[in-house]
Each structure stands twice: as C-alpha cells, then as structure tokens.
Amino acid sequence: MEADGKASRKPILTVEEQIAHLKAKGVKFVLCDEAEAVRYLAEKCNFFKLASYRKLFAKREGGDRDGQYVDLDFAQLRLLASLDQQLRFVLLGMTLDIEHFQKVAVLHEMDARGEDGYAIVADYMASLSQPNRDYRLHELKMSGYSPYSAGVYAKYADDMPAWVFFELTSFGTLIDFVRFCARRWNDRSLHVAHYDLKGVKSLRNCAAHGSCIVNAFADRGAGRTAVTNSVVRAVSVANVSKATRAKWMGCAAMQQIATVFVVYSRLVPEGRSRKCAMADLASLFARVEGQCFHSAFAGTGLHGMGGVPFHALIDKGAGIAIIVADVKTFGF
Numbered sequence: 426m427e428a429d430g431k432a433s434r435k436p437i438l439t440v441e442e443q444i445a446h447l448k449a450k451g452v453k454f455v456l457c458d459e460a461e462a463v464r465y466l467a468e469k470c471n472f473f474k475l476a477s478y479r480k481l482f483a484k485r486e487g488g489d490r491d492g493q494y495v496d497l498d499f500a501q502l503r504l505l506a507s508l509d510q511q512l513r514f515v516l517l518g519m520t521l522d523i524e525h526f527q528k529v530a531v532l533h534e535m536d537a538r539g540e541d542g543y544a545i546v547a548d549y550m551a552s553l554s555q556p557n558r559d560y561r562l563h564e565l566k567m568s569g570y571s572p573y574s575a576g577v578y579a580k581y582a583d584d585m586p587a588w589v590f591f592e593l594t595s596f597g598t599l600i601d602f603v604r605f606c607a608r609r610w611n612d613r614s615l616h617v618a619h620y621d622l623k624g625v626k627s628l629r630n631c632a633a634h635g636s637c638i639v640n641a642f643a644d645r646g647a648g649r650t651a652v653t654n655s656v657v658r659a660v661s662v663a664n665v666s667k668a669t670r671a672k673w674m675g676c677a678a679m680q681q682i683a684t685v686f687v688v689y690s691r692l693v694p695e696g697r698s699r700k701c702a703m704a705d706l707a708s709l710f711a712r713v714e715g716q717c718f719h720s721a722f723a724g725t726g727l728h729g730m731g732g733v734p735f736h737a738l739i740d741k742g743a744g745i746a747i748i749v750a751d752v753k754t755f756g757f
Contacts, residue, residue: 443472450479451493456500470506478505480643508712509639513632515705516682519689520629522702526692527622528591528599531606535587538610542586549605561598568593596626620653624684641678652680659687 438446440463448454454462466472479502483495535542550558565585569578574593581589591599600622607615631638652674660670660683673679693699 438472440466440472443476447476447499451485451490451495451497452479452502453496453498456498457503462499462503465503470503474637475502475506477637477640478502478509480640481505505639508709509637511709511712512638513635515702515709516628516638516685517632518705519685519702520625520632522693522698523622523625523685523688524596524599524629526694526698527603527618530692531603532588532591534606534610534612534615540587542588543584545606545609546585546587546590548609549602552605561594564595564598565590565593596622596629600626617653617655618688620651621656621684621688624652624656624681625688628678628681628685638678638682642673642676644676644678652684656680656684656687659683659690 443466444454444459444462457465466475479494479497482497482501485491485493485495532542535545550561553561565578565582568574569582577589578593585593590602594602600619603615603622604619606612607619628638657674660674674683689702693702
C-alpha cells in the first residue's frame, strides 16, 4: 500500500459499471429495468447517494451469495431517494419556521422585560471571547456584501438593535444569543430551547445541503446526540409505544427529527405556516404508508413488497415509519 493511501482509492465508474457493481451486490432490476436505471443514474441521482440506502437492507450470510442483498430491487433504492428528498424538503421548511418564530419569541420576551433592543446586543457581543467576537463581527460584516442585506448593515453597523441583528446573523448565532438571554434573564425555558435548537440546526444543515437522512435510521443505538428531557417527555406522552421509543430514540437522526416536531408544535402558532407544514407531512406520510406506491410493488412477489406499507421495506418495520408516529400527537 502506498504511503499516502492512494492505493485504496476507488476508481470512478461509468454508469454501466455502476449497474454491474450493483448487480454483483445482489441488487435486482425487475421493477426497474437496466435501461431505465442507466437513465436515472445519468440524469437524476448520483451513484454514491443512491447506493448509500443499501445499508437499510439485509445481506445474505453464507453460501454462494454471501454478502449480497436480500430481495433488493433498484426501484426500492430509487424510491428511498425520492422519499428522502421529500423528507428533506418538509423538514427544511419546518426548521426555517422554527428559526423565524424563535426570533419572534425572543423579541417579544425582550419587550416584556423592558429591554431596549440595543443594550442587549452590545452586552452579548461584550460577553464573548475574543475569537468568538471576531467570528460574529466577521459574520455581520459579510452581510454587508450581500445584495439582500447590505443596506441594512450599512445603516445599523455601528449601533445595532436585536431585530436587525437577527436578520443579519446565522442560525448558530441566534442559538448562542438564546443561551445568553437564558442566563441574562435566568430563564430555564430558554436554556432548554438553546439545547433543542442545536438539534434543529443540525437537521436543518443536513436537509439544506441535500445530505441523506433516511439511511441514518440504520444507525440505531449508535447515536450519542443528547435530547432534552422536554423532548423525551413529549415523545413518551405521545401515541408512540414504549417498544417503538426504545427501538428508535437511540438513533441520532430520529432524536433530531423528534426534536424538530416537538419544538415546532410548541413554537409555531396556528396559521399558514403550520397548515402548510401539516399538508406537507400528510403527503409524506401517505407515501410512507404505501398509499402512493402500493400499485408499483403489488404482485411482484418480492419479499415485503406486495401491498405492505413502505416502512416494512426497511429492516422489517423500520425507520421512516415512526417519523415520530402521527403528527397529531404533537399538537399539529
């Protein structure tokens, strides 16, 4: 092996070679023929992302086909990629709503506590270590180069109120500011919100950058993401069985999805945003339950496919199904 490790690099594969590689792993092309799969990989989804969903399916052990996937068709991988994209879009919208309404909530609390909006920003910046202060100042300065915020920054750069500060800073800075407010006001609920928002931000970044979410459901028990007792209690009193909670709340991705649902239900008021989120979730859940894909798989003879709800495809009752059970249990 070369000293720089380049000998272990995997070569880039043509689309035809990608198909051959999947076939060698036991992936079938019954529901989706090879010609259609070639077009899909060439035009709609890269091989690395699509192949990553294989980890959700069982492999054979022993025999001539040791290590090959059990009854896995290319169409199932394509379906997972499509569902994952829809899930990202839904969660991204919800996290953007959470960011917006958290700003609204903090500004409302400032007013209730008699803050003028200026001193609290100055005090926050003064409370930071020099490296952190430099980072936040650079973040603000960069907003001065954006066509969407340059004018606002130029007007308020030297004396910035909170409502402007919120428009020019990142979600990460907002979360840090929430922690500052929690300490300033000795507000326990804001302490909890600060930790919950970290999980929201992590999932928001994943969705915004197009990273896979569904395949992370395979890593149950591997997550060390800390969820607050507030989220744990909300899940425990929802219509989610104890067995399901035990099985899935050890998954870091599921913990963060649960956090988004809980925070959203508490923070986002009734109105258009909430109705849109509910409609998007209903559409996603309809697909998850097989209502949209039943005909595509019925009668194929593939294990776990004919007429079985989608969640049964993954690890015999896994993952996406519980995307924290029914949205109604969280107050939507």
